[in-house]
Amino acid sequence: MGALNRVAPLLLFLAPLLIRAQTRPTFIAQPGRVIAIALPVSLLNDSGIARQLGSGLTTVFLLAAKPRGSARVDIRFDVWDEVWIVRRLDFDGHDERQRITSRDALEKWWSSPLRLLTGDPPHVSVDVTLTVLPFSAAESEDARAWISKSAGSAESGRGSPLVAAVIGTTLNAKPIRSYRWQSEVQLK
Amino acid sequence: MRGWRSIAVVVLAVCGATLLFWLLVHQVSALWMDVALRADVRQALQQSVDDQKKLRVLDANGSAEYRRHFEETSRLLHRLDVLRMSREQMLQRFEVMLVGLFAVAASLIAMSIVVRGNRGRARERSQYLDRIADLQEIERRRAHETRGPLTAARLELERADDAIARGAPQQEIAAALGSVGDELERLSRLTHRQPSFAAIGAPVLRPTSLAEVVKEFCTTFANAWPNVALRFEGGEARVCADRDLVRQVLVNLCTNSAMAIAEKGSVTFTIARNALDVADTGSGIPESLRARVFDPYVTTRRIGEGTGLGLAISRKIMLEHGGDLQLAGSTTSGTTFRLTFGEMDCN
Numbered sequence: 001m002g003a004l005n006r007v008a009p010l011l012l013f014l015a016p017l018l019i020r021a022q023t024r025p026t027f028i029a030q031p032g033r034v035i036a037i038a039l040p041v042s043l044l045n046d047s048g049i050a051r052q053l054g055s056g057l058t059t060v061f062l063l064a065a066k067p068r069g070s071a072r073v074d075i076r077f078d079v080w081d082e083v084w085i086v087r088r089l090d091f092d093g094h095d096e097r098q099r100i101t102s103r104d105a106l107e108k109w110w111s112s113p114l115r116l117l118t119g120d121p122p123h124v125s126v127d128v129t130l131t132v133l134p135f136s137a138a139e140s141e142d143a144r145a146w147i148s149k150s151a152g153s154a155e156s157g158r159g160s161p162l163v164a165a166v167i168g169t170t171l172n173a174k175p176i177r178s179y180r181w182q183s184e185v186q187l188k
Numbered sequence: 189m190r191g192w193r194s195i196a197v198v199v200l201a202v203c204g205a206t207l208l209f210w211l212l213v214h215q216v217s218a219l220w221m222d223v224a225l226r227a228d229v230r231q232a233l234q235q236s237v238d239d240q241k242k243l244r245v246l247d248a249n250g251s252a253e254y255r256r257h258f259e260e261t262s263r264l265l266h267r268l269d270v271l272r273m274s275r276e277q278m279l280q281r282f283e284v285m286l287v288g289l290f291a292v293a294a295s296l297i298a299m300s301i302v303v304r305g306n307r308g309r310a311r312e313r314s315q316y317l318d319r320i321a322d323l324q325e326i327e328r329r330r331a332h333e334t335r336g337p338l339t340a341a342r343l344e345l346e347r348a349d350d351a352i353a354r355g356a357p358q359q360e361i362a363a364a365l366g367s368v369g370d371e372l373e374r375l376s377r378l379t380h381r382q383p384s385f386a387a388i389g390a391p392v393l394r395p396t397s398l399a400e401v402v403k404e405f406c407t408t409f410a411n412a413w414p415n416v417a418l419r420f421e422g423g424e425a426r427v428c429a430d431r432d433l434v435r436q437v438l439v440n441l442c443t444n445s446a447m448a449i450a451e452k453g454s455v456t457f458t459i460a461r462n463a464l465d466v467a468d469t470g471s472g473i474p475e476s477l478r479a480r481v482f483d484p485y486v487t488t489r490r491i492g493e494g495t496g497l498g499l500a501i502s503r504k505i506m507l508e509h510g511g512d513l514q515l516a517g518s519t520t521s522g523t524t525f526r527l528t529f530g531e532m533d534c535n
Contacts, residue, residue, distance in 0.1 A: 055266075055269060056262055056265070056266055057266050057269060057270070079237065079241070079258075079262065080241065080255060080258055080259070080262075134269075134273050135266075135269070135270050135273070139266060139270055140270060142263070142266075142267065142270075143266070143267040143270035143271060146267050147267070147271065172274070172277070173273070173274075174273065174274070174277065
């Protein structure tokens with residue numbers, strides 16, 4: 001009991017560090033001075049993100065990297081077919097879409113490297129920000145049009161311009177999570 | 189200092205009203221949003237989605253129809269989820285917009301009230317200064333009117349004193365003293381001529397034929413004003429009136445008319461219902477004076493020709509009759525006053 005009392009504060013101190021270590025991505029130097037990022041699976045298991053992934057809405061993962069780079073990952077669970085509809089956009093515009101049928105396959109796909117930016121050898125200081133949005137711009141626009149139409153007169157079917165203006169400027173996805181990682185990457 | 193205090197009060201009032209409005213809007217809009225995003229509505233939609241999925245297993249032939257329903261319901265569910273996740277932002281924006289509009293409207297109204305108040309105070313000051321100027325004018329008139337006989341009396345006394353000193357004949361001394369007496373008599377007449385509000389008694393009302401009063405007046409005062417012809421056009425009304433006081437009103441009006449008629453003219457009396465119109469063919473009342481014509485000491489006459497109390501006294505008399513005296517109209521070719529009598533019980 002006394003030993004536990006001594007260890008408990010240490011565990012409490014170390015727990016955030018351990019969790020943080022689990023959510024750190026891996027940066028990989030690829031041919032052509034490309035730096036890719038492998039996102040940790042633990043992100044998908046985060047309670048807020050996991051709940052959002054099962055909602056049927058598109059969860060958007062936006063990656064912004066310094067010195068210069070960006071990428072995007074969209075994941076939507078198709079509830080009818082029970083498949084994951086995923087999409088990845090690399091920094092150079094490479095667009096990859098897939099239908100993934102199992103959670104294991106999703107995690108495998110998720111942790112595969114995502115091309116993020118190019119850098120100058122021999123090493124690059126990378127500063128990456130990941131923002132997780134609960135729905136896509138298209139879904140936001142669909143909801144905006146729907147509620148704007150609902151606020152208008154039933155006869156005309158046209159929405160109130162005032163309500164449309166208010167909704168149009170407020171239905172922006174608020175991030176449910178955001179992360180920031182910094183690392184030194186050695187380029188070959 | 190007073191201006192700053194007014195601004196501070198207005199700012200505080202606008203802020204307070206805006207805060208109250210925001211509290212109201214916050215309660216109402218939050219309630220509205222919460223009703224729209226009720227958890228049981230979402231649960232029902234979610235149940236519907238799950239049911240469609242189960243039905244496709246039980247009835248494979250209707251799978252396409254179930255899918256269509258499923259997608260429609262899912263879309264609705266997703267829209268509600270998007271709204272739910274944007275709830276706080278929407279409420280904030282909505283409230284900021286409404287409260288902003290309210291604050292602007294409240295500020296405009298408050299500014300309008302302040303401006304009106306300032307204008308009212310300016311008008312009041314202007315009217316007060318006008319009245320003071322009128323009082324100064326009447327004091328100047330009174331001083332001038334009394335100074336004349338007093339100066340003359342003093343000069344005549346000096347003449348009498350001089351005559352006594354040099355042993356002048358008794359006749360010359362008596363003439364000088366007689367002149368002093370004349371001037372003092374003139375002064376006495378002058379002070380008695382000035383009517384006073386205090387001198388007006390309360391009317392003794394009796395059932396009276398207005399036509400009879402006017403006819404009698406026209407007969408009695410036919411030669412009172414050499415340049416004015418009095419005419420009764422007709423009409424009749426039975427009113428409660430004090431004949432003597434009504435006659436005083438008519439005298440005052442006709443005196444004014446006689447002053448306003450340059451050479452020859454007329455004053456016409458017409459009775460209709462409970463009103464008597466008195467119309468002259470004089471030069472009219474200047475437009476700048478019409479609004480104040482019943483104020484005491486307001487007059488167009490030269491010094492020594494009147495005190496400016498006649499119309500004020502006349503109106504007081506008519507108000508005490510339960511009626512009124514009004515300026516019915518005035519142009520450069522004549523003025524009409526209207527005496528109205530109230531529906532009073534003579535007893």
